[in-house]
Amino acid sequence: MAIAKAERLMNLALCLLGTRRPLSKRELRQSIEAYLEAGSDDSFNRMFERDKDDLRELGLVIETVESLESEVGYLARRDSNRLPPITLDAEEAAALGLAAKVWQQARLAGAASGALQKLRAAGLPEDVDPYEAHSALEPRIPVHEAAFEPLMLACRDRRPVVFDYRKANAAQPEPRHVEPWALECWRGHWYLAGFDRDRGAERVFRLSRITGRVRSRGARFTAPVPDVVTVRETVASWAGETADRSALIRLRTGAGYPLRAKATAVRELGDGWDELEIPYGHGLDAWLVEFGPDVVVLEPAELRADVVDRLRAVAKG
Numbered sequence: 001m002a003i004a005k006a007e008r009l010m011n012l013a014l015c016l017l018g019t020r021r022p023l024s025k026r027e028l029r030q031s032i033e034a035y036l037e038a039g040s041d042d043s044f045n046r047m048f049e050r051d052k053d054d055l056r057e058l059g060l061v062i063e064t065v066e067s068l069e070s071e072v073g074y075l076a077r078r079d080s081n082r083l084p085p086i087t088l089d090a091e092e093a094a095a096l097g098l099a100a101k102v103w104q105q106a107r108l109a110g111a112a113s114g115a116l117q118k119l120r121a122a123g124l125p126e127d128v129d130p131y132e133a134h135s136a137l138e139p140r141i142p143v144h145e146a147a148f149e150p151l152m153l154a155c156r157d158r159r160p161v162v163f164d165y166r167k168a169n170a171a172q173p174e175p176r177h178v179e180p181w182a183l184e185c186w187r188g189h190w191y192l193a194g195f196d197r198d199r200g201a202e203r204v205f206r207l208s209r210i211t212g213r214v215r216s217r218g219a220r221f222t223a224p225v226p227d228v229v230t231v232r233e234t235v236a237s238w239a240g241e242t243a244d245r246s247a248l249i250r251l252r253t254g255a256g257y258p259l260r261a262k263a264t265a266v267r268e269l270g271d272g273w274d275e276l277e278i279p280y281g282h283g284l285d286a287w288l289v290e291f292g293p294d295v296v297v298l299e300p301a302e303l304r305a306d307v308v309d310r311l312r313a314v315a316k317g
Helices: 003-018 025-031 039-057 090-102 106-121 146-159 231-238 258-263 284-288 303-314
Strands: 063-066 072-074 161-165 174-186 188-194 200-208 211-218 245-252 265-270 273-279 295-299
Touching: 003 025, 003 039, 025 039, 025 072, 146 161, 146 174, 146 188, 146 211, 174 200, 174 231, 188 231, 200 231, 211 273, 245 258, 258 273, 273 284, 295 303
Parallel strands: none
Antiparallel strands: 063 072, 161 174, 161 211, 174 188, 188 200, 245 273, 245 295, 265 273
C-alpha cells in the first residue's frame, strides 16, 4: 500500500472513530487534506467510496446514518469496534498459522493473511509467531483448476452457474446447469456439490473434468440448500469406499498406485503384472477406466462388462 493511501485511510479512520455524531461526506472532505486536494467531486466520491470499502475490509465497522434532513452521515462507534482481549497459547497460534498457510490459491491466501493481521492488531502476543513452523509436515491444498475461483464465489453468493462437463465415459463434454452448494477436496481432487437443474437432482462434479469457462447466471436458486452437504461421502461411495464386495483386477507393475493403496490383497503374477483384490462399489467402473490399458478386470463379470462398455464409448468418440 502506498504511503499516501495508508495515511489517508488512517486519517479517515481517526475521523470516524473520534466523532460523536455522523459526519457527512462534505464534512469529511473538509477534514482530510487528501480529500481537499481531489480534483473534482467525482474524484473525491470515488476515492472516498474505495477508502470506506478498504476500511471495512480491514475490519472497521462503519455505520451509515441518515438524518432528518435526508443527509447521509458516517461514523465508527468505539463500542462496535472494540474486541475483547485475545489470548492464544502457542498451540492455538500454530493452528491458525497452519490454516493460513494451507491455501495456495491467491484469493484465499490474501484473506488468511489479513485475518492473522487483524488478530495481531487485536492483541495476539508479539512473542507468538503463527507462521513459525511447528512440524516437519507443512499442509498444502493445491488448486490447479481454473474453475475453482468462480465456483467458490458462486457458492458464496448463491448464484447458479453453467459449465461444460466431461464425464469419465464420454469423449465430448456437455453443458450442465448447476446451483452450487459446496466445494470440498478429497484425495487430492476438488469436487463441487450442487443441484443439477437438467436432471432435477443433487450431483457431485469433479473440477478437473470441467472444461472451458464457468459462467454465472443472475437467477436465484430453485432448490433448497441442505444444511449438510456430504461431498466426501458421496464421492467415497462412487469410488467403492463403502463397498461390501470385492473385485479382482490385473494391474501393470509400477502403475495404479491409488488402486494399490485400496487393495486388500496383492499377488505378483510376473511378466509385468500384479493381481489385486479391491473393494467394489458404485462408480468403480468409471474409476478403473481412468487407468486405461494398465488395468484388466478379471471379476466380477458385470464390472468387466461395464468397464469394456465405457472404453468402447470413449474409443468411438
